[in-house]
Each structure stands twice: as C-alpha cells, then as structure tokens.
Amino acid sequence: MTTNESAAGEADWRRATELISAAGTVALACHVSPDGDALGSMLGLGLALAATGRKVVASFGDRVFAVPRLLRFLPGQHLLVEPSAYPAEPDLMITFDASTMERLGLLAPHAGKARELLVIDHHVSNTRFGTVHLVDPGAASTTMVVEELLNRLGLPVDREVATCLYAGLVTDTGSFRHSITTPAAHAMAGRLLATGLRPEEIARELWDRSPFAYLRVLGTALGRAALEPDAAGGLGLVWTYVSRADRAAEGLPYDEVEGVIDVVRRVDEAEVAVVLKEDDEGGWNVSTRSKGAVDVARACAALGGGGHARAAGFSSALSVADTMAALRPLLAPEGSRS
Structure with a gap:
C-alpha cells in the first residue's frame, strides 16, 4: 500500500x-x-x-x-x-x-x-x-x-x-x-x-475555527514581520515571532498560534518562512517552511530539531535575536553549501 x-x-x-x-x-x-x-x-x-x-x-x-x-x-x-x-x-x-x-x-x-x-x-x-x-x-x-x-x-x-x-x-x-x-x-x-x-x-x-483573540495575536505577529531579501542565499527570508506576553494580553493559549506559520509562508518574496513561538515556560519553539530550494530539515537538525525538507522545527532557549542569528547561516540553498 x-x-x-x-x-x-x-x-x-x-x-x-x-x-x-x-x-x-x-x-x-x-x-x-x-x-x-x-x-x-x-x-x-x-x-x-x-x-x-x-x-x-x-x-x-x-x-x-x-x-x-x-x-x-x-x-x-x-x-x-x-x-x-x-x-x-x-x-x-x-x-x-x-x-x-x-x-x-x-x-x-x-x-x-x-x-x-x-x-x-x-x-x-x-x-x-x-x-x-x-x-x-x-x-x-x-x-x-x-x-x-x-x-x-x-x-x-x-x-x-x-x-x-x-x-x-x-x-x-x-x-x-x-x-x-x-x-x-x-x-x-x-x-x-x-x-x-x-x-x-x-x-x-x-x-476553519479560531477564537477572536487569535486574530488579535496574529495581527501583532504580522505587524512585526521582517522580510530579508538577501537571506537564504539571496532567495529571501520572512520571519516573525509570537511572545508569551502577546498571548497573555489576549488570553490566548499556546496551541492556538500553530497556524501563524501558514500565513507567513505565503509571502512571494521569501523562499523560507520562520515563526518563533514562546511557550508558557519561556522557551521558544521555531517553525520553518521552505518552498523547496532550501532544506529546512537539515538546518533545524543542526540546531537540535528536525522534520521534513520543506517543513521542520526546533526548540531554543536563546533570545529571539540569538536564535535567528544561529539559524540564518544554515539556510543556504541546496547546491550552495561549502
């Protein structure tokens, strides 16, 4: 079968x-x-x-x-x-x-x-x-x-x-x-x-379901989204984050923000999309998506995570800035790795 x-x-x-x-x-x-x-x-x-x-x-x-x-x-x-x-x-x-x-x-x-x-x-x-x-x-x-x-x-x-x-x-x-x-x-x-x-x-x-609070948190996340055209070997990176404070302000549980990556990944100008989500204990869970030219599973595996070539993730105890600094150099397209 x-x-x-x-x-x-x-x-x-x-x-x-x-x-x-x-x-x-x-x-x-x-x-x-x-x-x-x-x-x-x-x-x-x-x-x-x-x-x-x-x-x-x-x-x-x-x-x-x-x-x-x-x-x-x-x-x-x-x-x-x-x-x-x-x-x-x-x-x-x-x-x-x-x-x-x-x-x-x-x-x-x-x-x-x-x-x-x-x-x-x-x-x-x-x-x-x-x-x-x-x-x-x-x-x-x-x-x-x-x-x-x-x-x-x-x-x-x-x-x-x-x-x-x-x-x-x-x-x-x-x-x-x-x-x-x-x-x-x-x-x-x-x-x-x-x-x-x-x-x-x-x-x-x-x-096809979500509480109204999700829309508020999604709006906050999209409002701080960053587009980096030169990242991922020049193919583009779009990323954002959802903090514990963002969710607390609207009373939104952690599991409700899983769908944020599916909105961010639609950006035409970026090959790779990344969303960092802070859990209730202060750790960051990072979701990554690729349109196909970048193996995000390989990148995430290097940071202790894993997944599939076009959809993968990892966890980080670092700050948002330090987590992204660790991830960016790993997002080279297939065929361009030294």
Missing part, C-alpha cells in the same frame, strides 16, 4: 507484529506539543488495539498536559493519561511521529527503560532510538505507517480509527497541497472516507 516494505524491512514488520500480538498491555506515546499526525496516529492505533481487549495507555510528555483545542474532536481520548500516570518501565512502548527520544519530553526516561521500544515515524531525521523501527520517510504521514501496521495485524479500521488516521494524513499533507502528497496518500484517503467519516467536519476543526 505504501513504501513501508522497502523503508522498514520485512524483519522489522514481522518483529513489530509479533510484539503487539503477544502484548496484553501496550503503552503509547507521541511527541510533545502533538499535532494531528502525532495524536491521530497514536489514538488510531490505540483504539484498534483496545477493541481487541488489550489494555492501552497513551500520553505525551508535556509539563502542561492538555490536548490542543483543534484536536479535541479526535476519538480515543479516554485512553490518555498524564505523564505521571504512565508506566515507568513498559514491557512494550510504541512511539509515534517522534524523530528522537528527546521529542518525547517527560516520557523519554520511560522509553529508555522500556523492555521493547517500537518506533513508528516518517521523518528522514529519525535517529532509530528504539529496539524495533517502522520508519518510512517516503510516507506522507505517520498515520500511513499505522494503517499499514493495522493491515498486517489484521485489525479493522472503523470510522473512529479512520477519523484519527485521516486527521493525521491531512495535517501532514496540508490537505493534500504539500509536495509530500503521493498517490498512496490519496488512495489511503479513499479507503478512510469509505468508512463514513465526515471530511468537512474534520477540515473545519483543523483549519
């Missing part, structure tokens, strides 16, 4: 299905500040496994444990537990959409103590930090890898599972607009739609 066979290898698939089939309890974890692909892939597999009678716990390692508002429509959230209630030494732990163990946040120590750690991901930057790896950089989303796993396990995909998987698929393909979109992604969407899920409702939750 996907390119998973060549990416993961049959030995990995065989071992993964053996581990899950033998498990009575499964501990699931996705990356911190989960997006639709991370949470959707985790809850999709969790629902399917719980339907077989297995005990399933799922979590993500944020200090402030809260599902982002735009993802609260996803089924399966009864499986979620706070990190403090997560098994300390799971017999089988499965991670989703996390390219490094550090991306698991508070759950990284649990992963380090798991007897078996199955890593499910589609990032080319994945560090293979588990004991078994289902990593397919050719897949448009981690939910594509999960769908293949469910098929190999012989588990059905009902409408609730499909809703979770579809949310991840449309999140990472940008509703099938990004270059990562493949014929296999469209074929999977067709299979999921056949379960009776409502794509218009999912689209509304993901992209």
